[in-house]
Amino acid sequence: MQPTLLVMKFGGTNMGDSAAIRHSASLATRSLREGVKVVVVVSAMAGVTNQLLKLADAAQAGDIAAANDEIAAMRTRHFTAAQELGAAPDSAAVREIREMHETLRQAAYGVYLLRELTPRSRDLIVAFGERLSAPLMSLALEQGGQRARHLTGGEAGILTDTNFGNAKPLPGTYARVGDRLSGFLSAGVTPVVSGFMGETEKGAITTLGRGGTDFSATIIGKALHADEVWAWKDVDGVMSADPRVVKDARNIEVLSYGEVMELAYFGAKVLHPLAVTPLQDSGIPLRVKSAADPDFPGTLVQAAAHDESGHPVKAVTAIRNVSLVTVSGAGELGIPEVVSGVFNAISRENVTLLMVSQSSSMSNVSLAVPSSDAERAIRALRAGLPQELRVEEQSGVAVLAIVGSGMRGQKGVSAKLFKALALADVNILMISQGSSELNISVALDGAQVDDATRSVHAAFDLGGGEAAGV
Ligand SMILES: Nc1ncnc2c1ncn2[C@@H]1O[C@H](COP(=O)(O)OP(=O)(O)O)[C@@H](O)[C@H]1O
Numbered sequence: 001m002q003p004t005l006l007v008m009k010f011g012g013t014n015m016g017d018s019a020a021i022r023h024s025a026s027l028a029t030r031s032l033r034e035g036v037k038v039v040v041v042v043s044a045m046a047g048v049t050n051q052l053l054k055l056a057d058a059a060q061a062g063d064i065a066a067a068n069d070e071i072a073a074m075r076t077r078h079f080t081a082a083q084e085l086g087a088a089p090d091s092a093a094v095r096e097i098r099e100m101h102e103t104l105r106q107a108a109y110g111v112y113l114l115r116e117l118t119p120r121s122r123d124l125i126v127a128f129g130e131r132l133s134a135p136l137m138s139l140a141l142e143q144g145g146q147r148a149r150h151l152t153g154g155e156a157g158i159l160t161d162t163n164f165g166n167a168k169p170l171p172g173t174y175a176r177v178g179d180r181l182s183g184f185l186s187a188g189v190t191p192v193v194s195g196f197m198g199e200t201e202k203g204a205i206t207t208l209g210r211g212g213t214d215f216s217a218t219i220i221g222k223a224l225h226a227d228e229v230w231a232w233k234d235v236d237g238v239m240s241a242d243p244r245v246v247k248d249a250r251n252i253e254v255l256s257y258g259e260v261m262e263l264a265y266f267g268a269k270v271l272h273p274l275a276v277t278p279l280q281d282s283g284i285p286l287r288v289k290s291a292a293d294p295d296f297p298g299t300l301v302q303a304a305a306h307d308e309s310g311h312p313v314k315a316v317t318a319i320r321n322v323s324l325v326t327v328s329g330a331g332e333l334g335i336p337e338v339v340s341g342v343f344n345a346i347s348r349e350n351v352t353l354l355m356v357s358q359s360s361s362m363s364n365v366s367l368a369v370p371s372s373d374a375e376r377a378i379r380a381l382r383a384g385l386p387q388e389l390r391v392e393e394q395s396g397v398a399v400l401a402i403v404g405s406g407m408r409g410q411k412g413v414s415a416k417l418f419k420a421l422a423l424a425d426v427n428i429l430m431i432s433q434g435s436s437e438l439n440i441s442v443a444l445d446g447a448q449v450d451d452a453t454r455s456v457h458a459a460f461d462l463g464g465g466e467a468a469g470v
């Protein structure tokens, strides 16, 4: 059945330069020409988010020259793209891009003067990537004969909490986005929304976490009761492993919302971990599609885990740069008290907890956390737990996970995983399986993670061909 309304998200690679933007606009235009209404959601040009984070750090460290160099390089890129997309030097689009760069320069200068970079000011700076790419997409759509209007996430109605850097939409968002965007759609104007961001009730810009443009698109999809949300990518779809690591990784045709969340949580960079959450109650499907091969069906993410693949395990993923933080000596104090102290400390600090395990002798509790969170976690644990407990870190760890709803109730899956890891000469540091049986995760030496991924991928026959069964 022909859809009537689609939300289309274009990531950094698909916004990388004028040619990529023009191609992305043509993908939206294809549907518009068929009479489908489209809301376009864009990421920053590839690499720009990292540049913005870098320049914010440089300004805080007192190196304003380095920050300004970074801004100058970005400015050239945005102006070149605008010009190549047909914008005259005195056009409104070029003026707007110039003004945004000026505001960015002032924001960086403020950070430099204060030598202070708060999560709030970091969000203001980092959101310029998406704000600057939206006018470029509008230009490309207009060049293709469409009417378009670009908006920031806040202007589009995305209202969030004040958790800068990792903000979540407030319940009022959905009605607000509906109100703000439906007028454009009924007037035949395609809204182009800057992804990755929202704003607080007071109007301060927030960001939704790395990769958050996927999340923006699904928030908008839910708000407008879209038929589907399409996330255009530089890969065929969600694959059985990161194709950069496993050469014969293959596209997965159908995944449930739950499976995709596990995959994203355990490191598959292809989607934001919360991206499907707005779609879950409405049942709106998400399609991950290849911009290079638009007729390829890609991956359909939907409610029912209708699965004819015969693969109990659908994918293997990995998170790098993990630390194991171990609290020992718990046996003498009683494990429930220690565990509650550990969780309280961790939750106060908003640390991402990847795995938890408790030794059977009850003498220690181990946590796997991103290494970037480890120092904060350790500080909070030392402050919040009795002094006789030891808190130690082991860095350079990775977490590998296998994911698939078909492993529920299946015997032999973990045996096969452990055999594959042994074949790759991997020593397992920690093991966990949730009761939902959607995944099994193991912590291992980070240096071995690529070999381990390839070995596990081969053992479960994920690279095409028939399922081996377990
Ligand atoms: N299981 C996976 N399936 C597909 N891509 C994956 C997977 N794991 C990691 N990736 C990586 O994610 C990248 C796509 O995500 P990303 O670059 O964030 O998309 P975009 O910016 O286009 O939205 C791919 O280039 C791929 O290397």
Ligand SMILES: N[C@@H](CC(=O)OP(=O)(O)O)C(=O)O
Pocket (backbone or CB within 6 Å): 010, 011, 012, 013, 043, 044, 049, 050, 129, 195, 196, 209, 210, 211, 212, 213, 214
């Ligand atoms: N630009 C942001 C948000 C985003 O979603 O990007 P991408 O779609 O390129 O993953 C980031 O790099 O995190």
